[in-house]
Amino acid sequence: MADAKVIPFGEEPRSRRKPKRPGRGGRRTPLAPVPEPRGQERAAGAPQEAPGASLEQRIAGGLRFLRRRLTGEYEVDDFGYDQELTDQVLMSLLRPFYEKYFRVEVKGIENIPSDGGALIVANHSGTLPLDGLMLQVAVHDHHPADRHLRLLAADLVFVLPVINELARKAGHTLACAEDAQRLLERGEVVGVMPEGFKGIGKPFADRYKLQRFGRGGFVSTALRAGAPIVPCSIVGAEEIYPKIGDAKTLARLLGFPYFPLTPTFPWFGPLGLVPLPTKWTIQFGEPIPTDGYPAEAADDPMLMFNLTDQVRETIQHTLYKLLVQRRSVFF
Numbered sequence: 001m002a003d004a005k006v007i008p009f010g011e012e013p014r015s016r017r018k019p020k021r022p023g024r025g026g027r028r029t030p031l032a033p034v035p036e037p038r039g040q041e042r043a044a045g046a047p048q049e050a051p052g053a054s055l056e057q058r059i060a061g062g063l064r065f066l067r068r069r070l071t072g073e074y075e076v077d078d079f080g081y082d083q084e085l086t087d088q089v090l091m092s093l094l095r096p097f098y099e100k101y102f103r104v105e106v107k108g109i110e111n112i113p114s115d116g117g118a119l120i121v122a123n124h125s126g127t128l129p130l131d132g133l134m135l136q137v138a139v140h141d142h143h144p145a146d147r148h149l150r151l152l153a154a155d156l157v158f159v160l161p162v163i164n165e166l167a168r169k170a171g172h173t174l175a176c177a178e179d180a181q182r183l184l185e186r187g188e189v190v191g192v193m194p195e196g197f198k199g200i201g202k203p204f205a206d207r208y209k210l211q212r213f214g215r216g217g218f219v220s221t222a223l224r225a226g227a228p229i230v231p232c233s234i235v236g237a238e239e240i241y242p243k244i245g246d247a248k249t250l251a252r253l254l255g256f257p258y259f260p261l262t263p264t265f266p267w268f269g270p271l272g273l274v275p276l277p278t279k280w281t282i283q284f285g286e287p288i289p290t291d292g293y294p295a296e297a298a299d300d301p302m303l304m305f306n307l308t309d310q311v312r313e314t315i316q317h318t319l320y321k322l323l324v325q326r327r328s329v330f331f
Contacts, residue, residue: 080168080169081168082170085169086169094134094137097134098138102134102236103280104138104282106281106282106283107282107284108286109143111287112284114144115145116227117187117188117225117226118184118189118190118287119180119191119192119225119227119228120149120190120192120230120284121230121311122191122231122315123208123210123233123315125200125237126240126241126275127200128200128275130240131193131237135149135232135234136149136151136170138282147189149189150172150183150188152172152173152174152175152190152192156256158174175192177221180218181221190227191232192218194217195212197258201246201258202243203243203246204242207239213308216304216307219303220299222290229287229311232282233282233283233285233319233322235282235283235319235323236278236280237278240276241276242262242276243262245261246261247259276330278329288307288310
């Protein structure tokens with residue numbers, strides 16, 4: 001199979017260039033001549049077609065897609081992000097879970113800027129990182145400016161076979177300041193969950209209680225890039241795998257940060273891996289601007305502490321508010 005062409009930041013083939021949006025740090029290449037309305041499911045692996053496309057047109061589009069994949073006539077950026085595969089396959093696979101299984105409700109999507117870099121900071125939970133994937137679908141399907149979320153992931157993701165390749169192609173990259181800053185300066189929407197494994201692996205008894213946000217590295221990155229910080233609160237993910245225990249010895253043997261014990265796993269075998277069908281809400285808060293600070297502000301530890309605490313408190317307060325408004329865990 002031929003290799004995909006790697007497109008460095010700021011470059012595109014002349015034949016596929018598109019006028020740059022005002023204020024955007026990067027360019028996008030249109031993947032199909034006719035855009036599909038947002039929020040509608042696409043057939044996995046089929047290119048975007050007009051809403052009234054015939055069966056023959058869809059089959060022809062699917063064959064063209066397969067030919068491009070087999071011949072390597074598709075593009076990836078310096079991080080390995082494959083927008084065509086993400087839009088037409090990966091999002092189509094995740095969308096049924098988003099729309100039918102977790103029935104995600106999105107609020108405040110307009111708080112994500114229409115162009116330019118932005119850093120979304122969200123809480124992390126659920127034993128397995130499904131919340132990050134649902135967050136990616138929420139931005140992809142609902143933002144009016146057709147924005148794409150580039151998630152920062154833990155190094156464990158990039159050492160797991162298969163998962164590593166899929167994460168890269170979906171636009172995920174290593175959670176380090178250098179990569180995050182490059183993406184923000186390029187004008188991308190970047191997502192980070194500062195709690196890390198402390199949040200996703202916490203006991204069920206500590207649900208919706210935010211863990212430590214690290215040393216505020218995400219604030220420093222946003223300050224250096226002059227990108228706004230958008231707090232994000234996710235309700236519903238805490239209950240999909242209620243963690244009631246941790247097999248620490250087994251976790252050390254496997255090289256995992258924890259090995260969860262839930263009411264269904266490992267007691268029910270593979271069936272125990274099926275998440276509970278909880279009802280989710282994702283709310284984006286008002287952006288916190290950072291472009292008004294001087295260049296040296298990124299090295300001010302007191303400012304970073306204050307901004308980190310402000311973001312954390314905003315997310316925690318919104319979580320409590322959403323929990324009060326929630327009718328039920330499942331409805």
